[in-house]
Amino acid sequence: MGKVIAIANQKGGVGKTTTAVNLSSALAMKDKKILVIDIDAQGNTCSGFGLNKETEDKSIYEVLVEGIDIRDTIKEVSKNLYIVPVNLNLAGSQVEILEMEDREKLLRKAIEKIRNDYDFIFIDCPPSLDIMTLNALVAADSVLIPLQCEYYALEGLAQLLKTISIVQKRLNKSLYIEGVLLTMFDTRTNLSTQVMEEAISYFKDKVYKTIIPRNVKLSEAPSFGLPVINYDPSSVGAKSYINLANEFLERNK
Amino acid sequence: MGKVIAIANQKGGVGKTTTAVNLSSALAMKDKKILVIDIDAQGNTCSGFGLNKETEDKSIYEVLVEGIDIRDTIKEVSKNLYIVPVNLNLAGSQVEILEMEDREKLLRKAIEKIRNDYDFIFIDCPPSLDIMTLNALVAADSVLIPLQCEYYALEGLAQLLKTISIVQKRLNKSLYIEGVLLTMFDTRTNLSTQVMEEAISYFKDKVYKTIIPRNVKLSEAPSFGLPVINYDPSSVGAKSYINLANEFLERNK
Numbered sequence: 001m002g003k004v005i006a007i008a009n010q011k012g013g014v015g016k017t018t019t020a021v022n023l024s025s026a027l028a029m030k031d032k033k034i035l036v037i038d039i040d041a042q043g044n045t046c047s048g049f050g051l052n053k054e055t056e057d058k059s060i061y062e063v064l065v066e067g068i069d070i071r072d073t074i075k076e077v078s079k080n081l082y083i084v085p086v087n088l089n090l091a092g093s094q095v096e097i098l099e100m101e102d103r104e105k106l107l108r109k110a111i112e113k114i115r116n117d118y119d120f121i122f123i124d125c126p127p128s129l130d131i132m133t134l135n136a137l138v139a140a141d142s143v144l145i146p147l148q149c150e151y152y153a154l155e156g157l158a159q160l161l162k163t164i165s166i167v168q169k170r171l172n173k174s175l176y177i178e179g180v181l182l183t184m185f186d187t188r189t190n191l192s193t194q195v196m197e198e199a200i201s202y203f204k205d206k207v208y209k210t211i212i213p214r215n216v217k218l219s220e221a222p223s224f225g226l227p228v229i230n231y232d233p234s235s236v237g238a239k240s241y242i243n244l245a246n247e248f249l250e251r252n253k
Numbered sequence: 254m255g256k257v258i259a260i261a262n263q264k265g266g267v268g269k270t271t272t273a274v275n276l277s278s279a280l281a282m283k284d285k286k287i288l289v290i291d292i293d294a295q296g297n298t299c300s301g302f303g304l305n306k307e308t309e310d311k312s313i314y315e316v317l318v319e320g321i322d323i324r325d326t327i328k329e330v331s332k333n334l335y336i337v338p339v340n341l342n343l344a345g346s347q348v349e350i351l352e353m354e355d356r357e358k359l360l361r362k363a364i365e366k367i368r369n370d371y372d373f374i375f376i377d378c379p380p381s382l383d384i385m386t387l388n389a390l391v392a393a394d395s396v397l398i399p400l401q402c403e404y405y406a407l408e409g410l411a412q413l414l415k416t417i418s419i420v421q422k423r424l425n426k427s428l429y430i431e432g433v434l435l436t437m438f439d440t441r442t443n444l445s446t447q448v449m450e451e452a453i454s455y456f457k458d459k460v461y462k463t464i465i466p467r468n469v470k471l472s473e474a475p476s477f478g479l480p481v482i483n484y485d486p487s488s489v490g491a492k493s494y495i496n497l498a499n500e501f502l503e504r505n506k
């Protein structure tokens with residue numbers, strides 16, 4: 001019960017939040033009980049589900065810094081789907097968290113209490129290898145890496161893998177790569193195919209067979225505060241994340 | 254002489270590096286002497302110009318933390334175009350920098366010596382409001398804000414403006430917004446038009462008339478280590494950044 005998966009990549013705009021919102025909602029539709037934890041001060045996961053980070057008085061900040069019980073922050077988004085929101089307090093709290101004892105383990109300790117209440121717990125990370133992403137890698141059983149099919153995104157992988165191996169050695173021995181998800185794949189360009197080939201040659205069968213194409217419905221859905229499977233179930237974007245959910249469950253039988 | 258401009262937005266993947274690389278190279282082509290400073294540990298500005306961040310022994314890290322002279326790090330990329338690279342030491346150096354005296358002013362002090370050697374100095378920021386972006390906002394005369402034409406990117410603006418106003422009050426009274434640049438504009442979607450309208454209603458004439466469309470040549474160019482105006486001068490991407498350079502110079506007569 002209760003597997004914890006960090007969705008991480010320090011490269012910005014690669015589809016971390018889009019994957020957190022849409023994979024979790026597709027799994028909830030398949031009767032898995034899912035919790036998504038937003039630890040990015042931007043709070044895009046919150047707005048992707050229609051929440052307003054400015055009005056959330058109890059959030060991951062109060063859990064980590066003030067020690068409140070994580071259960072007091074959990075909101076039900078839809079059937080089987082729950083979220084721990086972020087609020088404005090997290091922005092600018094780096095220094096505060098860095099000065100705390102066992103600062104990398106704060107999230108792991110908070111999640112222990114609720115881990116078995118869910119089938120899967122996803123953590124949406126910010127675009128950096130900072131203390132928040134470190135907390136997620138220490139708390140997680142595995143890491144799902146969204147990889148945008150672009151040159152800069154490919155370049156950033158080495159740094160991410162280095163950080164993961166440091167965490168494995170010192171803070172979380174059993175951490176492993178859940179999978180690598182190709183995102184914003186554009187069939188019209190060679191670049192996407194090149195990135196795919198590089199990813200497969202390096203990560204082999206860790207690369208999901210499901211590829212998420214560039215699809216405008218995925219970028220429109222957040223403006224309605226809805227996952228794409230609710231916004232436009234017939235879209236290519238919705239179908240891809242449903243396929244991903246199937247493949248994810250295959251790997252986690 | 255010597256205007257310093259931070260290219261900043263904590264939202265990831267909005268075109269900060271693409272703007273740093275291509276606006277600077279278009280200005281250099283117009284006989285302006287340009288310096289680009291990469292302060293993002295990802296080092297995408299370096300690779301956008303064909304440099305390898307893993308082999309740069311003197312970088313912005315050695316300037317800020319070890320106090321070496323910034324002039325010792327500067328490399329000529331092409332005629333009129335120079336760069337201060339980043340190297341692997343910057344990743345994971347947050348704590349070290351946070352513990353230094355006058356930690357927000359380190360970059361400003363370093364730039365003072367060379368400010369008048371260039372017409373414009375651009376600083377490419379990481380996707381966060383961390384100590385590095387803070388250093389850039391303190392060192393800069395103005396901020397150029399790339400705004401991806403997507404919902405999440407629009408949402409992040411409030412936080413960026415709040416940070417800018419805090420810096421204006423406490424650390425850099427004369428900081429102002431150089432301009433807001435609409436990037437990855439997709440003429441086929443309503444979303445892009447909606448974001449444009451919101452940006453214009455809020456920022457008024459700060460929004461550049463030049464809009465950067467989504468153009469595959471812009472994402473292919475970095476894999477060749479070239480700015481788009483060298484990779485494919487006839488592309489829409491190249492022409493847009495040349496238009497932007499013209500508009501930028503209009504505002505800075």
Ligand SMILES: Nc1ncnc2c1ncn2[C@@H]1O[C@H](COP(=O)(O)OP(=O)(O)OP(=O)(O)O)[C@@H](O)[C@H]1O
Nearest residue numbers: 012013014015016017018127213214215219265403
């Ligand atoms: N497959 C896709 N097709 C089209 N647009 C997409 C796709 N995936 C994500 N997007 C859009 O691209 C932008 C970046 O995606 P997203 O915000 O999920 O990335 P992220 O990695 O979470 O970014 P950050 O690094 O800022 O946290 C968003 O505006 C999103 O709506």
Ligand SMILES: Nc1ncnc2c1ncn2[C@@H]1O[C@H](COP(=O)(O)OP(=O)(O)OP(=O)(O)O)[C@@H](O)[C@H]1O
Nearest residue numbers: 012150265266267268269270271380466467468472
């Ligand atoms: N107008 C455009 N058309 C197509 N692709 C673009 C355009 N502008 C940028 N890109 C591509 O989109 C991706 C994100 O752009 P870029 O890396 O410049 O953003 P960034 O804000 O610097 O990201 P980060 O937040 O990670 O620093 C890159 O792969 C880049 O090549």
Ligand SMILES: [Mg+2]
Nearest residue numbers: 016017040044
């Ligand atoms: Mg995100």
Ligand SMILES: [Mg+2]
Nearest residue numbers: 269270293297
């Ligand atoms: Mg960048």
